[in-house]
Amino acid sequence: ETGVTQSPTHLIKTRGQQVTLRCSSQSGHNTVSWYQQALGQGPQFIFQYYREEENGRGNFPPRFSGLQFPNYSSELNVNALELDDSALYLCASSFGGSGETQYFGPGTRLLVL
Amino acid sequence: ILNVEQSPQSLHVQEGDSTNFTCSFPSSNFYALHWYRWETAKSPEALFVMTLNGDEKKKGRISATLNTKEGYSYLYIKGSQPEDSATYLCASQTGANNLFFGTGTRLTVIP
Numbered sequence: 001e002t003g004v005t006q007s008p009t010h011l012i013k014t015r016g017q018q019v020t021l022r023c024s025s026q027s028g029h030n031t032v033s034w035y036q037q038a039l040g041q042g043p044q045f046i047f048q049y050y051r052e053e054e055n056g057r058g059n060f061p062p063r064f065s066g067l068q069f070p071n072y073s074s075e076l077n078v079n080a081l082e083l084d085d086s087a088l089y090l091c092a093s094s095f096g097g098s099g100e101t102q103y104f105g106p107g108t109r110l111l112v113l
Numbered sequence: 114i115l116n117v118e119q120s121p122q123s124l125h126v127q128e129g130d131s132t133n134f135t136c137s138f139p140s141s142n143f144y145a146l147h148w149y150r151w152e153t154a155k156s157p158e159a160l161f162v163m164t165l166n167g168d169e170k171k172k173g174r175i176s177a178t179l180n181t182k183e184g185y186s187y188l189y190i191k192g193s194q195p196e197d198s199a200t201y202l203c204a205s206q207t208g209a210n211n212l213f214f215g216t217g218t219r220l221t222v223i224p
Contacts, residue, residue, distance in 0.1 A: 042214030104157040
């Protein structure tokens with residue numbers, strides 16, 4: 001295993017609600033990236049945090065937001081949930097950004113009803 | 114958004130057979146190519162990161178090559194075993210830090 005953990009493993013929410021997903025990075029890593037994997041697709045980049053600052057963002061609306069804490073763990077927050085937000089959310093930690101291997105957690109599966 | 118394509122989408126092989134898959138990606142602004150193996154209910158496992166044209170990497174029975182000029186990478190598995198059954202994902206990285214993933218090749222090795 002990678003040493004990257006995510007919680008919760010599964011979650012059911014209803015439309016309009018808000019959700020917070022958590023990720024603990026591997027020891028020694030200072031960068032966390034978040035990805036959304038919808039059914040039948042590859043993971044899509046949401047955003048990346050490096051040393052507590054956002055360091056790149058994919059094509060996701062502002063209701064997707066994040067935080068990184070001094071211990072480099074991270075949260076992904078999604079407001080005003082929509083049915084299409086149902087997906088597997090993966091986080092990955094790395095030391096630095098470009099060209100470094102990203103180590104993934106097992107993901108949180110979110111179902112929006 | 115980068116268009117990363119993988120083929121085939123799925124593959125069944127007999128135990129002992131060798132196999133290979135393809136990942137194609139835009140060659141402009143290329144920085145690195147990542148391969149992952151993803152078994153059901155587990156975390157994606159990093160296999161290789163390759164950056165240079167002509168790079169070849171090997172890990173046990175699995176190897177990969179990279180052609181950045183024409184924008185493709187091959188992943189080879191020699192003597193497939195049932196435990197190789199997984200989805201193999203490739204991801205292209207530009208100068209930015211995010212990875213653009215393909216949809217994966219699902220490999221099933223039949224005992």
